[in-house]
Amino acid sequence: MEAARDSFNKVAEEYDFVNTLLNDYSFFMSNLSLQKGRALDIGSGSGILVDKLSSHFDEVVGIDISDEMLSIAKTKRQRANTSYLHMDAENLIFEQKFDFIVSRTTFHHLNHLPNVLEQMKSLLNDDGKIVILDNVSEVETPATYVYVIGAMLEFIPHIRKFGLKNASRIFRHNTSKPWLEHLASDKYISEKQYYDLYGKLLPNCRFQKMGWAMGVIWEKDQKSSNL
Ligand SMILES: C[S@@+](CC[C@H](N)C(=O)[O-])C[C@H]1O[C@@H](n2cnc3c(N)ncnc32)[C@H](O)[C@@H]1O
Numbered sequence: 001m002e003a004a005r006d007s008f009n010k011v012a013e014e015y016d017f018v019n020t021l022l023n024d025y026s027f028f029m030s031n032l033s034l035q036k037g038r039a040l041d042i043g044s045g046s047g048i049l050v051d052k053l054s055s056h057f058d059e060v061v062g063i064d065i066s067d068e069m070l071s072i073a074k075t076k077r078q079r080a081n082t083s084y085l086h087m088d089a090e091n092l093i094f095e096q097k098f099d100f101i102v103s104r105t106t107f108h109h110l111n112h113l114p115n116v117l118e119q120m121k122s123l124l125n126d127d128g129k130i131v132i133l134d135n136v137s138e139v140e141t142p143a144t145y146v147y148v149i150g151a152m153l154e155f156i157p158h159i160r161k162f163g164l165k166n167a168s169r170i171f172r173h174n175t176s177k178p179w180l181e182h183l184a185s186d187k188y189i190s191e192k193q194y195y196d197l198y199g200k201l202l203p204n205c206r207f208q209k210m211g212w213a214m215g216v217i218w219e220k221d222q223k224s225s226n227l
Contacts, residue, residue, distance in 0.1 A: 004109040005065045007182040008045070012068035014173040016046035016076075021162055021170065025049050027208065027215050028102055032056055033129035035099040040123070042089045042116075043106025047073030047082070054079045057100065063087040092119045099128045105213075107134040108188055117201045124220045130202065136214035137188035144180050151175050 008015065028049060033039075039053045044062025046069050053060045062084045064070050073084045087093065089103075090112055101120050110116055120130055151174040158167035173179055189197070191209065198205055198216050208215035 003185060007178060007185070008064075008066035009068040010178040011173070011176070011182065012046065012066060012072055014169070014176070014179075015069075016048075016072050018170050018173050019046065019048055021166060023048065025052050025104070027133055027210065027213075028053070028104070028131055029056075031129065031131045031215075031217050033100040033127070035125065035127060037125070038096065038098045039100040039102065040094075040098045042092075042101065042103040042120075043109070044073060044084065045069045045104075045106075047077035047084060049102065049104055050082050050084070051077040051079070053100070053102070054082050057081070059083075061085060061094075061098075063089065063092075065089075089116055092116075092123060094123055097123050097125045097128070099125050100131070101128070102131045104133045105135060107132060108186055113197070114201055117198075121202075121220065126220060128220050130205075130216075130218045130220075132198075132216040133210075133213050135186070135188045135212055136191055136194060136209065137212070138190050140187050140189075141184065142188075144184055147180060147183055148175055 025048065029052060036057050037059070039057040039060045041050050041053065041060065041062045044050050044064050047062055050060050050062040050073065058081060060082045062073060062082065065086065065088055067086065070084050070086060089106065089110055101124055107113060124130060151171050155167055155171050158170055191214065194207060194214050202216065202218040205216050205218040
């Protein structure tokens with residue numbers, strides 16, 4: 001946990017800049033829960049997804065362990081119906097339940113995934129939904145050169161899309177020492193591991209493979225709440 005926190009503290013500002021430009025949150029927006037009461041984002045980073053969800057839910061809570069990420073979220077993306085808390089995903093402490101619990105590119109940082117999923121299920125209202133997106137890779141930790149080559153290949157398309165100044169800033173972040181060191185410590189799971197692990201812990205969940213990412217969708221009904 002400390003390693004993930006420290007490395008996100010180091011890259012928070014540039015991570016937010018790059019994520020704001022590049023990342024697509026449509027998987028979550030097209031899988032919203034029916035009930036639009038309370039939503040929770042686990043590993044909310046700089047609050048981009050919390051901000052998007054805030055137009056659809058009465059209340060949205062983002063939790064993260066990086067103070068720098070939380071500080072950006074509070075400064076740039078604080079609304080009347082959003083709140084950001086310093087909380088470890090491994091130990092979720094809430095008195096009220098949620099209708100929608102999401103997490104984006106955070107679960108590969110967690111040590112006790114089955115335990116976290118159990119906590120999420122118990123914090124979910126009946127008819128609520130869990131939607132998770134995280135990295136999928138047949139190689140547990142891709143080599144650093146793979147990311148550097150990827151950044152080089154994306155540079156020209158990024159210039160066309162975002163202009164030279166922004167593309168250069170994206171390239172600098174994607175090839176920076178702290179970011180590459182962070183990626184070198186990431187451990188991803190394979191497509192089969194997703195099906196085995198999540199299929200067991202979230203019975204009848206649906207999977208959506210999206211290139212480097214795997215999406216998992218699980219709906220809680222009266223029957224599954226007794227599992
Ligand atoms: C790759 S970032 C994703 C941020 C955000 N979900 C997004 O997509 O823009 C992963 C986030 O998970 C947070 N994180 C890592 N381990 C965590 C934990 N145990 N509890 C809560 N947050 C955690 C990091 O601080 C970081 O902000």
